[in-house]
Amino acid sequence: MPVGTFPLAVPTLDLDAESVRRALQAARAPAAAVAAVRPDVRAVLPASRAARREFGAAPHAELLQHACLVRFAASAWPVRDFQRCVLTCVAAHWLGAGQPFGWIENGPGVFRVLESDAVAAAAQPLGQRFHTADAGLRPAFQPEVLSLSCCLNRARAGIGLVDVDSLLAGLPAGLRETALQQRFRHAVGTGIEEGADSAPRSLFWNSPRGAMAALDLARTRPARPGDAAALQVLREVDLLARQRAAWLQLQPGEVLFLRNHRVLHALHGSAGPQRMLSARWRGSLLALGNFAGTGTPGMFSMARAQRAPGAR
Numbered sequence: 001m002p003v004g005t006f007p008l009a010v011p012t013l014d015l016d017a018e019s020v021r022r023a024l025q026a027a028r029a030p031a032a033a034v035a036a037v038r039p040d041v042r043a044v045l046p047a048s049r050a051a052r053r054e055f056g057a058a059p060h061a062e063l064l065q066h067a068c069l070v071r072f073a074a075s076a077w078p079v080r081d082f083q084r085c086v087l088t089c090v091a092a093h094w095l096g097a098g099q100p101f102g103w104i105e106n107g108p109g110v111f112r113v114l115e116s117d118a119v120a121a122a123a124q125p126l127g128q129r130f131h132t133a134d135a136g137l138r139p140a141f142q143p144e145v146l147s148l149s150c151c152l153n154r155a156r157a158g159i160g161l162v163d164v165d166s167l168l169a170g171l172p173a174g175l176r177e178t179a180l181q182q183r184f185r186h187a188v189g190t191g192i193e194e195g196a197d198s199a200p201r202s203l204f205w206n207s208p209r210g211a212m213a214a215l216d217l218a219r220t221r222p223a224r225p226g227d228a229a230a231l232q233v234l235r236e237v238d239l240l241a242r243q244r245a246a247w248l249q250l251q252p253g254e255v256l257f258l259r260n261h262r263v264l265h266a267l268h269g270s271a272g273p274q275r276m277l278s279a280r281w282r283g284s285l286l287a288l289g290n291f292a293g294t295g296t297p298g299m300f301s302m303a304r305a306q307r308a309p310g311a312r
Contacts, residue, residue, distance in 0.1 A: 010067045013060070013094065017073035020087065024078060026054035027086045039082040039111060041100060047082075048089035061096030064145070066263050067161060068095055069248075070255045077253035081151075081277065085111055088147055088255050088279060095257055097145040098283040114267070114276045130162060130241040130264040131216035133280055136186035136198045142214065143280035146258045146265070150250040151275040159256055160266040162245040164213045167264070168204050170240045175233045179203045183230045187219040203233065212261040217241065241266075250276075 027050050033043035070091040078084055088111075089100065133146045148159055171179060179202065186198045200223035203215045217238050222230035241264060250256060258265055260280075267276075 017076035020076035023051040027051040034082045039085045044085045059096040064095040072253040074253040098281040111277045130266045135216040145281035147279045149255040158268040160245040168211045178229045185223045
């Protein structure tokens with residue numbers, strides 16, 4: 001499974017075909033929900049809760065320090081997105097990953113589909129798309145965990161991972177100090193008004209869990225034009241990420257969970273059509289509120305969350 005030498009301890013949780021069958025049998029849902037192109041979290045979550053009750057498994061939070069690979073039996077990996085979302089939510093529960101939150105503008109959702117164009121764009125040039133998910137958003141809206149899974153019945157997209165601790169430690173002392181200062185801006189871009197910027201912030205900060213990061217090497221730049229030291233930090237981090245990252249080739253039935261801010265990730269697509277599912281998770285949604293106006297507390301659209309109160 002791993003390609004090259006993997007620098008992180010990535011435990012694996014294996015689920016056999018019988019476990020998958022039992023989970024899907026327990027996760028009953030209306031046919032319309034199962035057949036939906038974009039699964040709605042309001043249907044996925046009850047189905048995933050029913051599947052969890054079938055197993056009665058307690059969370060295995062210790063499995064998710066930096067990253068964890070959950071392998072469902074490939075022969076039983078379902079075709080429909082709804083069922084894959086259910087199984088991913090079950091795995092997220094076992095890992096203590098938190099709750100999914102929405103990205104889709106027209107209503108709450110779970111998964112954002114990454115089609116071949118997006119994967120190909122993310123792979124060019126290699127090493128300049130390492131990032132944390134949604135780095136340009138305010139920290140309250142940034143996911144704590146990211147999950148990625150393969151949809152087609154053959155290996156497709158490669159996932160590059162690099163430990164944030166190693167990036168910060170690899171910087172020369174002077175540049176490390178610069179990286180910890182609020183001298184960088186992150187373009188927001190996705191799903192929100194293009195060209196919007198976050199407030200100046202640092203690339204890294206310390207936490208009880210270790211070094212944390214909020215950067216997107218394709219969308220981050222010095223906050224002040226002409227800041228040569230900040231620009232050099234970005235170049236050095238990019239170089240270190242390309243040198244130190246390990247690449248995994250996801251197979252059908254495999255869901256890779258990443259601790260956002262502790263691990264930078266990048267996508268590298270192969271030729272031909274490919275498709276992945278991405279979900280974002282938070283430990284608690286209580287502080288986020290009901291931004292989507294759907295009547296479902298805690299579900300929101302990031303685009304709406306960024307708009308001023310009263311704006312349409």
